[in-house]
Amino acid sequence: MVAEQDETTPRHPQAKKGRPTPKRSEAEANRRNRVTVPKDRKEAARQSRERLRVEREQQRQALLNGDERRLPLRDKGPVRRFTRDYMDSRWTMAEFFLPYAVVVLVLSIVRNPMLQLVAQLLFLLFFVLVILDSVRLGLGLRKTLAERFPNDNTRGAVAYGLMRTLQMRRLRLPKPQVKRGERP
Structure with a gap:
C-alpha cells in the first residue's frame, strides 16, 4: 500500500506524488471549504x-x-532613523519658517507702507537663508549617509530629512529621539 504524502511537504521533482489525483468534485469541494468568506x-x-x-x-x-x-x-529602517536623528540634533532655519511667515503676514497687513516694505525684504532675506541652510544640511547629510550606509539604499533620505526640518520640532512625527546638540 502506498503511504499518502501531505500536500505541503516538499518532494523531489522526479518522484511520484504518492497518492491518487483527487476527482474534480473533491478538489472543488476542498477549495470551497478552505476559503472563509463572510456571509454578509x-x-x-x-x-x-x-x-x-x-x-x-x-x-x-x-x-x-x-x-x-x-x-x-x-x-x-536604519537609514530613515539616522536621517531623523541627524536633523533633530541640529538647529535649523527652516523650522522657524512658518512662525516667521505668520509674523511677516501680520506686518504686511499694517497700513504703513515702510513697515510693509521692510517686512517683505526681511522675509526674502530669511527665505534665502533657509534655502542656503537647507543646501548645507542636505550636502552634509548626503556625505554622512554615504559614509555610514555605503551598501544601503539611501534614495529619498535627504528629501525626507529636509521636509522634516520644515516642521516645528514639537510637531514632528515620529517624535524626536535625540536632543539638540547630541550627535546621532
Missing part, C-alpha cells in the same frame, strides 16, 4: 474597516512613541 457583505466591510482602523491606530501610537516595528513604510 456589510459584515465583511465592517470587519475590513475595523482592521484598518486598528492598523492606523497602531501606526499613530508608533509615531508618537517611536516604535520602529509599527512605523509606516516611509519612516522605517
Whole structure:
C-alpha cells in the first residue's frame, strides 16, 4: 500500500506524488471549504474597516512613541532613523519658517507702507537663508549617509530629512529621539 504524502511537504521533482489525483468534485469541494468568506457583505466591510482602523491606530501610537516595528513604510529602517536623528540634533532655519511667515503676514497687513516694505525684504532675506541652510544640511547629510550606509539604499533620505526640518520640532512625527546638540 502506498503511504499518502501531505500536500505541503516538499518532494523531489522526479518522484511520484504518492497518492491518487483527487476527482474534480473533491478538489472543488476542498477549495470551497478552505476559503472563509463572510456571509454578509456589510459584515465583511465592517470587519475590513475595523482592521484598518486598528492598523492606523497602531501606526499613530508608533509615531508618537517611536516604535520602529509599527512605523509606516516611509519612516522605517536604519537609514530613515539616522536621517531623523541627524536633523533633530541640529538647529535649523527652516523650522522657524512658518512662525516667521505668520509674523511677516501680520506686518504686511499694517497700513504703513515702510513697515510693509521692510517686512517683505526681511522675509526674502530669511527665505534665502533657509534655502542656503537647507543646501548645507542636505550636502552634509548626503556625505554622512554615504559614509555610514555605503551598501544601503539611501534614495529619498535627504528629501525626507529636509521636509522634516520644515516642521516645528514639537510637531514632528515620529517624535524626536535625540536632543539638540547630541550627535546621532
